[in-house]
Amino acid sequence: MRIAMVSEHASPLAALGGVDAGGQNVYVARLSEELARRGHQVTVYTRRDSTGLPDRVPLPGGAVVEHVPAGPPEAVPKDDLLPYMADFGAHLARVWRRERPDVVHAHFWMSGLAAHLGARPHGIPVVQTFHALGTVKRRHQGWRDTSPPQRIGIERQIGQTSARVLATCSDEVRELDLMGVPAHQVSVVPCGVDAGHFRPGADGAPPPPRRARHRLLACGRLVRRKGYDQAVRALTKIPDTELVIAGGPAAAHLDRDQEARRLRHLAHRAGVADRVRMTGAVDPADMPALIGSADLVLCTPVYEPFGIVPLEAMACAVPVVATDVGGHRDSVADGVTGRLVPPEDPDAVAAAVRELSGRPRLRHRYGAAGRERVLAHYTWQRVADGVEDVHRQVLTGHTIPEEVA
Structure with missing residues (x-):
């Protein structure tokens, strides 16, 4: 054709x-x-x-x-x-x-x-x-x-x-x-999703060293509707954990980005600025390694027409905590590949993260199931x-x- x-x-x-x-x-x-x-x-x-x-x-x-x-x-x-x-x-x-x-x-x-x-x-x-x-x-x-x-x-x-x-x-x-x-x-x-590129153990630039016992990753376009503020608010109720936010302009230009400034201000007010790290834009070649460095990937938009990030995380065998909106309802199998939580509810995000952070075997099982789901439906x-x-x-x-x- x-x-x-x-x-x-x-x-x-x-x-x-x-x-x-x-x-x-x-x-x-x-x-x-x-x-x-x-x-x-x-x-x-x-x-x-x-x-x-x-x-x-x-x-x-x-x-x-x-x-x-x-x-x-x-x-x-x-x-x-x-x-x-x-x-x-x-x-x-x-x-x-x-x-x-x-x-x-x-x-x-x-x-x-x-x-x-x-x-x-x-x-x-x-x-x-x-x-x-x-x-x-x-x-x-x-x-x-x-x-x-x-x-x-x-x-x-x-x-x-x-x-x-x-x-x-x-x-x-x-x-x-x-x-x-x-x-x-x-x-x-x-x-x-490219399941050959996004895979467990993928190569790439070394991710930033950890500042806490557990790592959460949120990534994508740095725009308000993606709900990164919900992840920052949830962090106040998740001990021993850091949040890495990847996306937006290059790291050197984050100070000029309105959403980056808003999130940094929120983190300071919430008392978690020392546990929130913004990387700026990440080379696509390095994203699988960054995803693989996380214990959980957070996808917390207020609404999401589809949402590629959950697929990328599942392809890397990393469990997802995602808001129960839009395409997340199809891609994230609740209780199988991750957890779905109500939108604009940082307490629910925190509760799901605390449960999964303390259960490494369950995280491993969710991650393996996520990879299988991607290979079956989302290549x-x-x-x-x-x-x-x-x-x-x-x-x-x-x-x-x-x-x-």
Whole structure:
């Protein structure tokens, strides 16, 4: 198949850890690479955000990234990109007039808008993965939600008129149903993890030396909704334990990062600053070793559309304490690979950590079960199996959807 991936802000070439660079970038990169290795012709279309970028860049496995001129060739926050999606879609329509893909797979709602604009003139089916839904973001962030006001309405139209919507977890299926997306248009295919890279005993730079008997690790993008403050508050009730927070800008720039400053201030006020260590950005090659140095990985967001970090921890055979939200409900098997706790409840986090910290055999059993669960359900090969199957189904039964405004 000729597969066009549209990922307007999340380039597979981007350095991870920034405000707008995280799990979606990894998903697009690894899925594209895996599909290309199977012999499909895969092109990823992403917005040109620098004048120095080449027009086309090859990815491992044979996929290609194409930079689309849409808006200024500079970094722009993703919530400010909507005005440029018409130009993005027009560019796709011109490119696909010359070489029509068999299927278009859009990632994120603005990519879906551009993909429909580009695909409609040529009758190309569009498969949509939202990665995050505006209804959920608005519910949890309220006035802090910086998404364009048109987002929820556009998402609803895209969901209802795409040939298929790929949900990454069962929680998203319920949200899509509330948006009026018919059940027959939704398939569930989770995100994945590189179980060869994230594995027990993986090499990498030596993790920082311990300051306490037990180590907790929280990692990912350094943004408020990830709930690192819940982990800091929980630490006040967990003795002999340190918390390592990995992510965000380089360590030398943490003092200029608003969320880093907030967390440091909180740790000082809570009296645990000597047990909280912020590493800043960590080289992806070193993440498995850092994860492996922890007794437990904490994933405490207020909400989480899917959540890659629990998979990375389980692949490294490290148990997870995660909030009972979003994709965590599918990936973390409570009482088998870790524990699920209520969101915004640092006491519950602390109780789960204290129990597991004192039971090394139970931690070992959870870790082994987590690794087995990843290998059975969450490798990129399994993800590509599901996506490939949906692409083929769409090609077999495709009808042109109604117009998306």
